[in-house]
Every structure is written in structure tokens, then in C-alpha cells.
Amino acid sequence: MNAGVDGGGATPVGSRRAARRTQTIEEILGLALEIMGEAGAGSLSYAELARRLGVRPPSLYKYFSSVMAIYDELFRRGQRAHRDAVAAAMHEAKPGMDSIRAGFDAAARWTADQPVLAQLLFWRPIPGFEPSPEAFAPSVEMVGLFRTALSQAVDTGELVPAGGSEEALSLLSVLAAGISSQYMANEPGRRWKESRYLPLGRAALDMFQAAYGASTSEP
Amino acid sequence: MNAGVDGGGATPVGSRRAARRTQTIEEILGLALEIMGEAGAGSLSYAELARRLGVRPPSLYKYFSSVMAIYDELFRRGQRAHRDAVAAAMHEAKPGMDSIRAGFDAAARWTADQPVLAQLLFWRPIPGFEPSPEAFAPSVEMVGLFRTALSQAVDTGELVPAGGSEEALSLLSVLAAGISSQYMANEPGRRWKESRYLPLGRAALDMFQAAYGASTSEP
DNA sequence: GTCTATATTATGATAGAC
DNA sequence: GTCTATCATAATATAGAC
Numbered sequence: 001m002n003a004g005v006d007g008g009g010a011t012p013v014g015s016r017r018a019a020r021r022t023q024t025i026e027e028i029l030g031l032a033l034e035i036m037g038e039a040g041a042g043s044l045s046y047a048e049l050a051r052r053l054g055v056r057p058p059s060l061y062k063y064f065s066s067v068m069a070i071y072d073e074l075f076r077r078g079q080r081a082h083r084d085a086v087a088a089a090m091h092e093a094k095p096g097m098d099s100i101r102a103g104f105d106a107a108a109r110w111t112a113d114q115p116v117l118a119q120l121l122f123w124r125p126i127p128g129f130e131p132s133p134e135a136f137a138p139s140v141e142m143v144g145l146f147r148t149a150l151s152q153a154v155d156t157g158e159l160v161p162a163g164g165s166e167e168a169l170s171l172l173s174v175l176a177a178g179i180s181s182q183y184m185a186n187e188p189g190r191r192w193k194e195s196r197y198l199p200l201g202r203a204a205l206d207m208f209q210a211a212y213g214a215s216t217s218e219p
Numbered sequence: 220m221n222a223g224v225d226g227g228g229a230t231p232v233g234s235r236r237a238a239r240r241t242q243t244i245e246e247i248l249g250l251a252l253e254i255m256g257e258a259g260a261g262s263l264s265y266a267e268l269a270r271r272l273g274v275r276p277p278s279l280y281k282y283f284s285s286v287m288a289i290y291d292e293l294f295r296r297g298q299r300a301h302r303d304a305v306a307a308a309m310h311e312a313k314p315g316m317d318s319i320r321a322g323f324d325a326a327a328r329w330t331a332d333q334p335v336l337a338q339l340l341f342w343r344p345i346p347g348f349e350p351s352p353e354a355f356a357p358s359v360e361m362v363g364l365f366r367t368a369l370s371q372a373v374d375t376g377e378l379v380p381a382g383g384s385e386e387a388l389s390l391l392s393v394l395a396a397g398i399s400s401q402y403m404a405n406e407p408g409r410r411w412k413e414s415r416y417l418p419l420g421r422a423a424l425d426m427f428q429a430a431y432g433a434s435t436s437e438p
Numbered sequence: 439g440t441c442t443a444t445a446t447t448a449t450g451a452t453a454g455a456c
Numbered sequence: 457g458t459c460t461a462t463c464a465t466a467a468t469a470t471a472g473a474c
Contacts, residue, residue, distance in 0.1 A: 045466085045467065045468085046467080046468070046469090047466070047467065047468085057467090057468080057469085058469080058470080058471095061468095061469075061470090066468080066469090067468080
């Protein structure tokens with residue numbers, strides 16, 4: 001599951017050297033994000049990475065077999081973190097529209113908090129990089145969460161039956177992508193709490209509910 | 220207005236040498252798009268450009284003062300072309316919602332037809348590149364077109380007064396960005412006529428009208 | 439695991455001959 | 457306007473000593 005050269009999952013019990021290795025890997029990934037944040041997602045290099053880690057470039061090959069392997073690991077972790085953030089928010093809220101709103105908010109907030117990872121996940125800024133198929137699994141799971149929540153919102157009477165359709169689900173994705181995309185393009189660096197896209201995300205869901213909501217009077 | 224080294228606007232009357240120069244510039248920009256399409260928007264280089272043009276890299280400096288100047292010119296032209304496509308579609312249609320739908324459609328279609336330029340305009344895939352401020356003017360103009368059309372839709376009674384608000388305008392932008400963004404990320408290369416985002420764009424505007432439309436019964 | 443040394447390849451940019 | 461020659465810099469990656 002892990003990318004590149006690093007040897008497998010959890011630290012073997014009692015192995016200090018493996019712990020140290022894990023620590024170095026974490027440090028490398030952190031520095032990678034730092035570099036990408038400063039000079040653009042596509043500007044990661046072993047040379048700069050080694051410079052900041054205080055080693056020579058060849059040493060990095062002991063941890064990752066190529067620059068692409070680092071991108072892949074960041075992508076994999078990013079997808080998981082994004083899904084976890086959304087899932088946690090949805091789980092805390094009441095099933096149905098509350099859960100959808102919470103998840104929608106959390107997705108946008110995560111994007112704002114992790115602009116570099118968001119760029120890597122949702123745009124495709126690196127020419128040669130194609131994430132491994134398994135790395136997409138969390139994204140699929142997350143769509144499933146929203147599908148379930150929409151279905152629940154229909155069951156509770158918050159939405160008309162059409163709200164449980166795949167089209168409604170797709171429109172929800174479009175709204176989420178639109179909010180994130182506009183934020184990243186127009187207000188990168190702006191704090192999410194002060195961004196105009198925070199209230200606009202709410203307004204977007206109001207629009208969604210105006211279209212699919214069962215509150216007033218639909219046939 | 221023109222980027223880089225190329226000397227000013229239209230071809231002076233009767234100057235063959237200027238015409239040839241213009242032709243070369245066009246060829247360079249075309250090849251630049253070709254390269255960016257094949258290897259990613261951020262992978263443009265004088266070396267590859269010269270290779271394809273059949274000259275040596277230093278010769279290119281007679282036409283553009285740097286690689287960034289090429290990006291800037293492409294950005295400038297892209298913004299204009301995008302605005303023109305949208306404006307033409309809106310102008311042909313009946314003022315109000317028809318015009319908005321036509322413009323919305325045209326924007327998405329243009330994005331699908333010009334994926335490389337769209338990436339350059341709407342995402343920021345090139346680390347060091349910051350487009351010149353004047354290059355944004357067409358984008359501002361285009362938002363103005365939609366603002367006017369929304370206002371007309373309110374006047375004709377197609378939309379409730381809130382449909383003329385800046386919030387409604389922003390939501391329209393969010394929808395447009397969402398459609399384009401999802402298309403580019405999930406179905407790059409797919410023909411627009413066969414893309415699932417073509418009908419989804421229509422559905423998005425249906426949702427917009429369900430929220431702001433005055434057809435049924437709003438206070 | 440880290441280093442030096444090296445191979446290979448690429449880049450942007452400039453000087454100056456023609 | 458195009459070229460050769462050149463400078464300066466950077467990149468990924470491997471071999472092999474320690």
C-alpha cells in the first residue's frame with residue numbers, strides 16, 4: 001500500500017530503527033508539502049528536498065524510489081484525510097440534510113486548510129503524475145456517504161424523492177467543486193473564516209434545498 | 220499590450236516582413252498549446268518549442284523575451300476568446316434567462332474545446348506565472364454580462380428580485396466553475412457532446428431557476 | 439544509511455559571427 | 457533573424473566507498 005521503497009505498514013514492536021525511519025519519512029513528506037506550498041505543486045525536487053532535510057539527494061532514494069512516489073503517497077494520504085474530515089463532520093450531525101451540510105462545510109474547510117493537497121487532489125498540476133487506482137478509493141467512499149445522506153434526507157421528508165437521485169448527488173459534487181475551485185483560484189491564502197466562499201457555500205446549499213426541498217409544496 | 224518582445228499591434232500596411240513575423244508568432248503560440256496539451260500546461264520550454272519550430276532556442280528570443288511572456292500572451296488571448304464565445308452566445312439569445320443559459324452553455328463548451336487554455340485560465344498550474352493585471356479585464360467584462368442578464372431576467376419577471384443580487388451572480392459563477400472543474404478533472408479529453416457534464420450543466424441551471432425563479436409562487 | 443563521484447540530460451539566457 | 461558557442465544552473469539517478 002505504501003508508495004516507493006519504504007518497507008510496509010506499522011512499526012515492528014520494539015524496533016527503534018524502524019521508528020526513526022518512519023520519523024524521517026514523515027519529515028520528508030512535511031518538507032515536500034512546504035516546498036510545494038512555496039513554489040507550486042509541480043516544483044517538488046529531490047535536490048531541494050535534500051537541501052532542506054540536510055542530506056545529499058542520493059540518500060532520499062532509501063525512502064522513496066522516485067519523486068512520483070512522493071506525490072503518490074501525498075495523494076493517498078490527502079484523499080484519506082479529506083474523507084476522514086468529511087466523514088467525521090457528517091457522523092456528528094443529525095442524519096439527512098444536517099449531515100449533508102456538515103459534510104459540505106467540512107469539505108470546503110479542509111480544502112482551505114490544505115490548499116497544497118487540495119490542488120494535488122482536485123486539479124492535476126503535475127504533468128507526469130497519475131495517481132494509482134487504489135488511491136481513489138477514499139474519494140469513492142466519500143461519495144457513498146453523501147449518497148446515503150441524501151437518501152436519508154428523502155426518508156425523513158426533508159427532500160423530495162428526486163433529491164435522492166444520482167443527478168442530485170452530482171449537483172452536490174458540482175457545488176462542492178465550484179466552491180473549492182473558486183476559492184483556490186480567487187482567494188488562495190485567505191483564511192477560510194474570512195473567505196466570502198464560506199457563506200457562499202451555505203447559500204449554495206440553500207439553493208440546493210430550494211430545488212429539492214420538500215418544505216413548501218411540491219407535487 | 221502585447222507580451223514580450225514583439226513590436227506592437229497590427230501589421231503596418233504593405234510590410235511583408237511584419238506579416239511574416241506575425242505568422243511566426245502565431246506558429247509559436249500554436250506549438251506552445253500543442254506542447255502544453257501533450258505534456259501538461261507547466262511543461263512548456265524554449266528547447267522543445269525550438270525543436271518543433273525547426274530553429275535553435277536563441278532564435279525564439281526575437282519573438283518572446285521569455286517563456287513567461289508566452290504564457291502571458293496565451294492567457295491574454297484565452298481570456299479574450301472565452302469572453303467572446305460567451306458574449307456571442309448571450310447576444311444571440313433572448314435577453315434574460317435564455318441569454319444566461321446560452322452563455323452558461325457556451326462557457327462550458329469553450330472550456331471543453333480548449334482544455335489547455337482553460338487550465339491556464341482557471342487553475343494555476345504554472346508555479347512562477349502570475350498573469351498581468353490587464354489580462355483579467357475580459358473576465359471582469361464577462362461577469363458584467365451575466366450581471367446585466369440576471370437583472371434583465373428580474374425585469375421580465377423570470378426571476379424574483381433576489382435573482383439580481385450579487386449572491387445569485389456568485390452562485391452562477393460557482394456553478395460554472397464546478398461544471399468546468401469536474402469536467403476537466405474527471406473527463407478530460409471526453410468530447411463535450413458526449414460528456415455527462417453537458418446535461419448536468421442544464422440541470423444546474425434548472426436548480427438555479429428552482430431557487431430564484433418566479434414561475435410558481437414566491438412571496 | 440549516508441556519503442562522494444559521476445553520468446546523463448535538460449533548462450534559460452547571452453555574446454557575437456554571419 | 458538565424459546561427460554557433462558558451463555560461464550557468466539544475467535535474468534524476470546510479471555505483472561504490474565507508
